[in-house]
Amino acid sequence: xxxxxxxxxxxxxxxxxxxxxxxxxxxxxxxxxxxxxxxxxxxxxxxxxxxxxxxxxxxxxxxxxxxxxxxxxxxxxxxxxxxxxxxxxxxxxxxxxxxxxxxxxxxxxxxxxxxxxxxxxxxxxxxxxxxxxxxxxxxxxxxxxxxxxxxxxxxxxxxxxxxxxxxxxxxxxxxxxxxxxxxxxxxxxxxxxxxxxxxxxxxxxxxxxxxxxxxxxxxxxxxxxxxxxxxxxxxxxxxxxxxxxxxxxxxxxxxxxxxxxxxxxxxxxxxxxxxxxxxxxxxxxxxxxxxxxxxxxxxxxxxxxxxxxx
Amino acid sequence: xxxxxxxxxxxxxxxxxxxxxxxxxxxxxxxxxxxxxxxxxxxxxxxxxxxxxxxxxxxxxxxxxxxxxxxxxxxxxxxxxxxxxxxxxxxxxxxxxxxxxxxxxxxxxxxxxxxxxxxxxxxxxxxxxxxxxxxxxxxxxxxxxxxxxxxxxxxxxxxxxxxxxxxxxxxxxxxxxxxxxxxxxxxxxxxxxxxxxxxxxxxxxxxxxxxxxxxxxxxx
Numbered sequence: 442x443x444x445x446x447x448x449x450x451x452x453x454x455x456x457x458x459x460x461x462x463x464x465x466x467x468x469x470x471x472x473x474x475x476x477x478x479x480x481x482x483x484x485x486x487x488x489x490x491x492x493x494x495x496x497x498x499x500x501x502x503x504x505x506x507x508x509x510x511x512x513x514x515x516x517x518x519x520x521x522x523x524x525x526x527x528x529x530x531x532x533x534x535x536x537x538x539x540x541x542x543x544x545x546x547x548x549x550x551x552x553x554x555x556x557x558x559x560x561x562x563x564x565x566x567x568x569x570x571x572x573x574x575x576x577x578x579x580x581x582x583x584x585x586x587x588x589x590x591x592x593x594x595x596x597x598x599x600x601x602x603x604x605x606x607x608x609x610x611x612x613x614x615x616x617x618x619x620x621x622x623x624x625x626x627x628x629x630x631x632x633x634x635x636x637x638x639x640x641x642x643x644x645x646x647x648x649x650x651x652x653x654x655x656x657x658x659x660x661x662x663x664x665x666x667x668x669x670x671x672x673x674x675x676x677x678x679x680x681x682x683x684x685x686x687x688x689x690x691x692x693x694x695x696x697x698x699x700x701x702x703x704x705x706x707x708x709x710x711x712x713x714x715x716x717x718x719x720x721x722x723x724x725x726x727x728x729x730x731x732x733x734x735x736x737x738x739x740x741x742x743x744x745x746x747x748x749x750x751x
Numbered sequence: 752x753x754x755x756x757x758x759x760x761x762x763x764x765x766x767x768x769x770x771x772x773x774x775x776x777x778x779x780x781x782x783x784x785x786x787x788x789x790x791x792x793x794x795x796x797x798x799x800x801x802x803x804x805x806x807x808x809x810x811x812x813x814x815x816x817x818x819x820x821x822x823x824x825x826x827x828x829x830x831x832x833x834x835x836x837x838x839x840x841x842x843x844x845x846x847x848x849x850x851x852x853x854x855x856x857x858x859x860x861x862x863x864x865x866x867x868x869x870x871x872x873x874x875x876x877x878x879x880x881x882x883x884x885x886x887x888x889x890x891x892x893x894x895x896x897x898x899x900x901x902x903x904x905x906x907x908x909x910x911x912x913x914x915x916x917x918x919x920x921x922x923x924x925x926x927x928x929x930x931x932x933x934x935x936x937x938x939x940x941x942x943x944x945x946x947x948x949x950x951x952x953x954x955x956x957x958x959x960x961x962x963x964x965x966x967x968x969x970x971x
Contacts, residue, residue, distance in 0.1 A: 508796075509796035512795065512796060513795060513796030513797060517930075517931075521930065521931035523795070523796070523797070524795065574929070576797060576800075619931070619933075621930050621931045622930065692930055693930075708872070711873055711874060711875060711926065711927065712873055713865070713868065713869070713872075713873075715865075716865075718797070718799070720796045720797060721796075723857075723860075724860060725860075
């Protein structure tokens with residue numbers, strides 16, 4: 442009968458008192474670890490982007506220091522001063538984030554940012570950036586060709602242009618409360634421009650996730666065009682038949698064109714585009730046609746009067 | 752009694768000249784700050800743009816402060832702003848000279864063809880350059896001796912140029928801004944009030960002069 446015996450409890454099996462008392466904390470940590478495992482990715486500004494593919498897109502130019510790249514920005518959603526984006530963009534929430542690919546396509550899809558980032562391996566590309574205000578930088582971007590995304594969307598025969606729409610949230614973007622531009626910020630490319638291998642869907646710079654002020658979590662970079670063509674913090678990519686009315690064209694059609702190809706021969710009505718100041722340099726340097734990418738992109742515009750289609 | 756008022760007068764003079772020295776030091780702060788930032792790598796990614804913007808901003812600010820002296824005397828009976836006006840006007844010229852030198856040396860580095868093209872083709876420079884040039888005779892004729900040599904009336908009409916300079920300066924700022932005109936609008940609003948005050952005063956003076964008089968009594 443009484444061979445029932447209390448099994449001996451080893452001291453090592455007893456939960457230490459301090460652990461027992463912290464059990465709630467322990468469960469919280471375990472739960473968040475599980476949650477993190479269930480939602481991989483979720484990279485935030487400053488984190489290293491893993492497994493970058495080395496690309497052939499290098500430049501002999503000296504890189505612009507990362508401090509200048511991240512503290513001298515035109516991103517009117519966070520204020521019109523160059524210093525404002527770095528000061529104000531902390532309020533931008535880059536997760537959760539979706540990008541709606543829609544319009545004249547066979548495969549419309551709302552992409553989650555973390556799956557979009559894994560579409561194809563990310564590569565680093567060093568590009569020149571020329572602002573319409575006649576300054577320039579050299580930046581190592583991280584991304585993949587926009588064409589990769591467009592191919593998967595399968596545009597139909599009506600798709601002549603691609604429109605990029607930036608987030609428009611006054612709660613996160615103090616600048617959109619002002620009427621500096623007509624929000625949301627819109628930019629666009631002709632289909633052949635968007636499909637060009639140089640057009641980069643960009644997630645990072647200097648090997649790290651894009652800082653918010655540089656257009657996190659996803660932007661485009663079109664290196665042969667003035668900087669304003671490279672829309673930041675994109676939430677929508679629309680394929681359309683008509684040339685989109687972009688924000689800067691709407692703001693000043695006589696001053697900002699849809700094409701906005703870097704062109705030293707066509708001045709902005711209020712300042713010369715013949716030269717530029719590379720950030721960090723004292724002397725100005727001559728601006729190159731198509732920002733130095735003429736060999737790759739000039740054929741996109743054969744037969745076009747670039748004085749007229751500026 | 753007379754001694755007392757004499758002492759009060761010297762006291763007032765003492766305060767005025769001390770105030771003037773303080774204003775002088777305060778007017779140097781923007782330059783001191785620029786130099787300090789320049790020495791400590793604090794002018795940002797585009798230091799030349801920063802220096803140009805800052806010196807331009809303070810040129811306009813001092814121009815507008817100079818233009819407040821007359822309304823303050825007329826409205827509040829204050830005479831001291833008039834006594835500091837020459838110094839403040841010279842500060843406007845001082846910052847304008849720094850502004851122009853920054854453009855000439857740091858921005859264009861004596862690229863004369865580019866400068867001539869800028870003046871001819873860029874509206875904001877077309878209007879800004881003559882504004883600076885017009886400031887030069889005003890600065891040159893700012894001494895007491897020059898006032899005597901020109902005679903009060905001629906001196907006064909020459910210094911009427913300040914109204915054109917003020918307008919040209921604000922237009923210069925307005926036209927160079929890409930999209931966000933909030934700062935130029937603020938300058939324009941202050942300038943409009945200051946010039947508007949003078950227009951109203953001139954009209955009132957004219958009206959008073961033209962008032963019909965009947966048997967030595969004004970008819971109103």
